[in-house]
Amino acid sequence: DAEITQSPRHKITETGRQVTLACHQTWNHNNMFWYRQDLGHGLRLIHYSYGVQDTNKGEVSDGYSVSRSNTEDLPLTLESAASSQTSVYFCASSKGQGLGYTFGSGTRLTVV
Amino acid sequence: AQSVTQPDIHITVSEGASLELRCNYSYGATPYLFWYVQSPGQGLQLLLKYFSGDTLVQGIKGFEAEFKRSQSSFNLRKPSVHWSDAAEYFCAVGAGNTDKLIFGTGTRLQVFP
Numbered sequence: 685d686a687e688i689t690q691s692p693r694h695k696i697t698e699t700g701r702q703v704t705l706a707c708h709q710t711w712n713h714n715n716m717f718w719y720r721q722d723l724g725h726g727l728r729l730i731h732y733s734y735g736v737q738d739t740n741k742g743e744v745s746d747g748y749s750v751s752r753s754n755t756e757d758l759p760l761t762l763e764s765a766a767s768s769q770t771s772v773y774f775c776a777s778s779k780g781q782g783l784g785y786t787f788g789s790g791t792r793l794t795v796v
Numbered sequence: 797a798q799s800v801t802q803p804d805i806h807i808t809v810s811e812g813a814s815l816e817l818r819c820n821y822s823y824g825a826t827p828y829l830f831w832y833v834q835s836p837g838q839g840l841q842l843l844l845k846y847f848s849g850d851t852l853v854q855g856i857k858g859f860e861a862e863f864k865r866s867q868s869s870f871n872l873r874k875p876s877v878h879w880s881d882a883a884e885y886f887c888a889v890g891a892g893n894t895d896k897l898i899f900g901t902g903t904r905l906q907v908f909p
Contacts, residue, residue: 715895726886726901727840734895742896774839781895782828782847787839 686711690775690788697795703762705791707775715778716758717785718742718750720771727774733758765795798823800889802900809877810908817872817903819887828890829870830897831861835883843885846870857881882907 688709697703707716714735719727719742729742731750739750747769749761762769772792776785799822809815821827828847832840844855851863861872870887884904888897 717896719899724901727899729896729898732896776840778895781893782845782890784830784842784845785840785897787832787841789839790837 688775688777688786688788690773690791692791693789694792695794697765697793699765699767699795701765703765703793705760705762705773705775705793707758707760707788708756709775709777709786709788710756711777711779711786712755713777713779713786714755715780716752717776717778718748718758718760719774719776720744720769721774721790722771730760730773731758762793765793767795769793770795798827798889798891798898800887800898800900802885802887802903804903805901806904806906808906808908811879812876815872815874815877815881815905817885817887817905819870819872819900820868821870821887821889822868823889823891825891826865829861829863830888830890831855831859831870831872832886832888832899833857833883834886834902840886843872877905877907879907879909881905 691706717732718730728744733752775788801820830845831843834840846863887900890897
């Protein structure tokens with residue numbers, strides 16, 4: 685069965701370190717998204733991609749970057765982790781506009 | 797700019813009671829509207845969506861939602877709640893020529909036996 689997987693599920697890192705969160709989907713979806721979930725804020729869009737070599741900034745992109753070298757993967761990199769980036773991160777993919785997202789199970793990141 | 801408001805942060809109902817979760821959106825044209833459910837420690841699962849056509853949409857797990865353009869609302873309903881429905885519910889809106897979704901802040905549903 686097709687799926688979308690995120691790794692790791694949990695991570696603790698130190699302030700200033702570079703961190704990469706993985707997202708891999710086997711749905712063959714062109715559209716992929718990264719959101720962060722924080723209490724009181726719901727889900728906020730960090731970055732998104734509509735295909736290979738395409739990346740775009742979302743509403744909270746500062747301090748984050750993504751790359752899209754193939755259809756299946758959209759890794760999220762925190763350039764220099766900050767305590768404000770402690771959050772739960774969700775990756776999602778979509779077949780197209782208006783069809784809805786399939787979400788991964790999330791990565792809980794703690795920056796100490 | 798698009799926005800979504802879920803006025804109720806936390807709702808408590810008894811098992812077997814009816815449920816309505818509110819969602820209001822802001823967008824000039826006809827939006828795409830979604831409801832997602834999130835169980836503790838899990839990702840979000842799509843319950844239902846409105847794209848066009850019939851304004852009353854049916855979803856999984858016995859949920860339905862009605863798009864009311866005049867009220868800019870897309871409220872989620874269920875006639876009889878089960879204990880397993882306890883979760884967090886998110887409304888989301890998308891529009892235009894983009895696949896980006898804007899999510900509300902969520903409503904946590906608690907179900908008492």
